[in-house]
Amino acid sequence: MSLFSEYLISGLLLIGGAFTLIGALGLARLPDFFTRLHGPTKATTLGVGAIMLSSVIYFSSTDQGLGISEILITVFLFLTAPVSANMLAKAAMHLGVRTTDSTEGNPWEQ
Amino acid sequence: MLDRLRFPQPWLSLILFVTWQFLSEGISGASVVMGLLLAWAIPQITEGFWPEKPAFVKARRLPMYLAVLLWDIVVASISVAKLILSPRQPKPIFVCYPLQLEHPLAISILASTISLTPGTVSADVSDDQRILLIHTLDAESSEEVIDAIHKRYEKPLMEMFQ
Numbered sequence: 001m002s003l004f005s006e007y008l009i010s011g012l013l014l015i016g017g018a019f020t021l022i023g024a025l026g027l028a029r030l031p032d033f034f035t036r037l038h039g040p041t042k043a044t045t046l047g048v049g050a051i052m053l054s055s056v057i058y059f060s061s062t063d064q065g066l067g068i069s070e071i072l073i074t075v076f077l078f079l080t081a082p083v084s085a086n087m088l089a090k091a092a093m094h095l096g097v098r099t100t101d102s103t104e105g106n107p108w109e110q
Numbered sequence: 111m112l113d114r115l116r117f118p119q120p121w122l123s124l125i126l127f128v129t130w131q132f133l134s135e136g137i138s139g140a141s142v143v144m145g146l147l148l149a150w151a152i153p154q155i156t157e158g159f160w161p162e163k164p165a166f167v168k169a170r171r172l173p174m175y176l177a178v179l180l181w182d183i184v185v186a187s188i189s190v191a192k193l194i195l196s197p198r199q200p201k202p203i204f205v206c207y208p209l210q211l212e213h214p215l216a217i218s219i220l221a222s223t224i225s226l227t228p229g230t231v232s233a234d235v236s237d238d239q240r241i242l243l244i245h246t247l248d249a250e251s252s253e254e255v256i257d258a259i260h261k262r263y264e265k266p267l268m269e270m271f272q
Contacts, residue, residue, distance in 0.1 A: 022194050030200065032202075035200055035247055038190060038228060039190070045228070046183060046184060046188075046228075068132045081226065082222040082223075083222070085225045086232060086233065086234075093233060093234060100202065
């Protein structure tokens with residue numbers, strides 16, 4: 001493995017780890033349920049994406065074949081993350097979870 | 111007997127086949143046979159879930175759309191990360207987005223796109239599929255959000271699905 005790819009992999013791992021951490025911090029810091037939904041479902045998309053990319057580069061540069069399965073993991077994650085966020089939001093609206101006072105507009109009930 | 115051997119959704123079958131080849135370690139005779147079997151069986155089983163067959167008219171625009179989406183995910187992730195780390199409180203808005211798309215698949219792609227880009231989650235779609243309820247984490251006004259989504263995502267999708 002060349003020095004360049006080692007730096008690249010470390011950089012991507014650090015970026016991925018940082019975004020995952022920030023997503024988790026958002027869960028603690030943001031004021032209500034709906035805003036907390038944003039932290040973990042999203043900052044994490046980029047975090048996991050960066051970690052997967054570093055894994056692809058690692059396995060490609062150590063001659064163990066191109067890491068296609070990592071790309072598939074990312075694709076499946078990107079397909080399922082919006083659905084789970086949507087289900088959580090719907091459930092919260094159904095239960096009438098309170099929003100913070102600074103929220104404009106209202107969730108509807110149907 | 112032979113009419114059972116049809117592929118009601120050729121694109122879905124193709125995607126399933128290719129995905130199976132990726133999942134199995136290396137392409138072999140066994141993986142091709144299994145892939146063909148799955149590409150035939152899964153569309154048959156799930157046919158009932160697709161009352162209207164999805165119809166891509168201009169699928170060649172899809173790579174461009176995905177590239178824009180990927181870029182937006184990166185940019186918006188950074189802005190959400192900045193917001194989380196800064197001490198100020200966010201200004202969340204529930205936006206009622208008036209849909210111009212009519213095809214159910216197009217609407218669900220738009221809703222997923224909105225949820226994937228950080229800062230917005232699509233929460234619900236109205237029963238008549240005309241309004242999408244979106245929760246934004248931090249925005250100045252709902253007009254701004256509607257405008258941005260319409261320009262970046264809905265217009266290209268409309269061109270794809272007409």
